[in-house]
Amino acid sequence: MRHTLALAGVLALTWLLWSGHTGALLLGLGLLSVAATAALARRMGLVDGEGVPLAVVRPGLITYLPWLLWQVVLSSIDVGRRVWARDPGLAPRMLHVTPTQATLTGRVLYANSITLTPGTISVMMEDDDILVHALHAEAADGLASGDMDRRVTALEGPA
Amino acid sequence: MIVEVVVGILLGLGGLACITGAVGLLRFPDVYSRMHASGVTDTLGAGLVVLGLLVWAALGDGGWATALAEGHAEAAKPGLLQSVKLVSILFFLWVSGTTAVHALAKAAWLDGLVPWTRDEEGASSTR
Amino acid sequence: MDPGRGGCVIDALIDVFLLGLLVIVAVAVGQSRNLLVAVMLTGIYSLLSASWMLVLDAPDVAYTEAAVGAGVSTVLMLGTLALTTREEKPGPALEPVPLVVALITGLVLLYGTLDMPAFGDPASPVHQHVAPHYLQRSGEEMGIQNIITSVLASYRGYDTLGETSVVLTAAVGVFALLGGRRRRGAPVPEAEAP
Amino acid sequence: MSVFAVAMVAVMVTMALALVRALRGPTIFDRILAVNSFGTATVLFISVHGYLAGRPDFLDLALVYALMNFIGTLAVLKYLHAPGLGAADLAPPGEEGP
Structure with missing residues (x-):
């Protein structure tokens, strides 16, 4: 029920912010569509911890997201430099990293963070093993140092 | 005037990042490395361009922040709605781009596509 | 502006x-x-x-x-x-007759555009007949802000209903033709590689 | 607004380059990646064009595309690995398990 309510809330907020209408008729129609969508999603079995990932929303995101954003900028610039360089210096390699997060949500967040930063892409994800394609040695080393892993673990740590 | 300069810099850098990603898409040796290049377009390029548009929507001609500062709440509404949509666009581009690239890498890997590596440069046929 | x-x-x-x-x-x-x-x-x-x-x-x-x-x-x-x-x-390399037919049709269509009003011309016939009425009054008559929606769903409601039933009939027909055979064939594959 | 024109040209160059990759392949994954990149560029094209033409009310369209592009990419990938696309959807609800 918590998830259904959260879904309905997000849907209603989206409806309101994307349309900007405040007339009674349109608000009523909007409410109707929100209710219908939430009910249908619930009936289809989409409303659970995976479909509505409430577990991702944590106070730690406030510090983690800016850090991740900065990493994305840094690695984008690095990849961009290689694109224009006469010799890109590519040495692609596959490597395995072992996530230390306890929950599945945490591991998915970690794998997605890996993919979001250019230079590393998570290819396969098993239970406690992520197969990563790294564009060059530095990207692989940066990932192997486990800095991002520690940050995501710290993010999920205190419940 | 200063707003236009800032917007111009953001849009220019964003455009440069977009082109960079696309050039990498052409130059890099195999599909896995090209994914990294397209990541530059998807993250930095899209981010900077949308950021530039956001600044314009807030502070440009008839932007919402300007309108609010002058006390025209009603005039600020379209700009605010645009900003919300721009943020949503960026959010979806980042979230869905990441997921799509991961799905693509996984599909290619499961399909048995071997990544290009430096030592088999001569043998690489993907170019 | x-x-x-x-x-x-x-x-x-x-x-x-x-x-x-x-x-x-x-x-x-x-x-x-x-x-x-x-x-x-x-x-x-x-x-x-x-x-x-x-x-x-x-x-x-x-x-x-x-x-x-x-x-x-x-x-x-x-x-x-x-x-x-x-x-x-692989089909035949080049069929001359369809090529000529397609070329002639294209030329005739191009010739036809010469009689069309200029792009965005406010004096063109489509903007003179009922369009002004819809544009000016649909807001108060329907209460829907999107004029295209009120034209499709209300002013042209029967037309849209007809279109929708055509699409529904086509979909039902396709399902009747394809759906049954699929179901009786090989067992439904479970999503193997997740 | 010359400011937006610059971004517009950059986005168009991006689209053209992505199209070249889509035409050249060589693997199907290269093409899917190129289409995905092209889609991102199109979303930016639509967003910037709204401001260039002075009518930024059509951002909804960019929003729709940002979502649709993703669905299209996933549909192609799903087809590649389970060519019976939609087989599970056609099955009666009872057969699918929980």
């Missing part, structure tokens, strides 16, 4: 760019023997044509193109590929 109009260089550039790419993609789709590649290229074609509709100030058509062209029709074409093969069977 409308800096996008008025023969700016950038406007001409956008027009030439979009139309040029549309032609290139269309030729490439025709050339491709691999049908999966053709489907991918039609995806690009749809993206381009939606942008083109937007540039022509027809956002409603662009929405439809975005929702149908990029989303549903890709899936439908892939579904079709799943029922057939990925490679096109």
Whole structure:
């Protein structure tokens, strides 16, 4: 029920912010569509911890997201430099990293963070093993140092 | 005037990042490395361009922040709605781009596509 | 007020760019023997044509193109590929008669456009008849802010109802033809590789 | 607005380059990646064009595309690995398990 309510809330907020209408008729129609969508999603079995990932929303995101954003900028610039360089210096390699997060949500967040930063892409994800394609040695080393892993673990740590 | 300069810099850098990603898409040796290049377009390029548009929507001609500062709440509404949509666009581009690239890498890997590596440069046929 | 109009260089550039790419993609789709590649290229074609509709100030058509062209029709074409093969069977190299027919038809259509009113001409007949009424009064008559919606769903309600029943009939027919056979065939594969 | 024109040209160059990759392949994954990149560029094209033409009300369209592009990419990938696309959807609800 918590998830259904959260879904309905997000849907209603989206409806309101994307349309900007405040007339009674349109608000009523909007409410109707929100209710219908939430009910249908619930009936289809989409409303659970995976479909509505409430577990991702944590106070730690406030510090983690800016850090991740900065990493994305840094690695984008690095990849961009290689694109224009006469010799890109590519040495692609596959490597395995072992996530230390306890929950599945945490591991998915970690794998997605890996993919979001250019230079590393998570290819396969098993239970406690992520197969990563790294564009060059530095990207692989940066990932192997486990800095991002520690940050995501710290993010999920205190419940 | 200063707003236009800032917007111009953001849009220019964003455009440069977009082109960079696309050039990498052409130059890099195999599909896995090209994914990294397209990541530059998807993250930095899209981010900077949308950021530039956001600044314009807030502070440009008839932007919402300007309108609010002058006390025209009603005039600020379209700009605010645009900003919300721009943020949503960026959010979806980042979230869905990441997921799509991961799905693509996984599909290619499961399909048995071997990544290009430096030592088999001569043998690489993907170019 | 409308800096996008008025023969700016950038406007001409956008027009030439979009139309040029549309032609290139269309030729490439025709050339491709691999049908999966053709489907991918039609995806690009749809993206381009939606942008083109937007540039022509027809956002409603662009929405439809975005929702149908990029989303549903890709899936439908892939579904079709799943029922057939990925490679096109080689046909005859060049058929002169269809080529001539297509060329003549194209020329006649081009000739026909010469009689059309200029792009965006407010004095053209379509803007004189009932359109002003809809534009000015639909807000108070329907209470819906999107005029296209009120035209489709109310002023032209019976027409839309007819269209919808045609689409429904077609869908039911397709399901009746294809659905039953699929179900009786091989057991439904569980999603193996997750 | 010359500011937006610059971004517009950059986005168009991006689209053209992505199209070249889509035409050249060589693997199907290259083409899917190129289409995905092209889609991102189109979303930016539509967003910037709204501001260039002074009518930024059509951002919804970019929003629709940002979502549709993703669905299209996933549909193609799903087809590649389970060519019976939609087989599970056609099955009666009872057969699918929980």
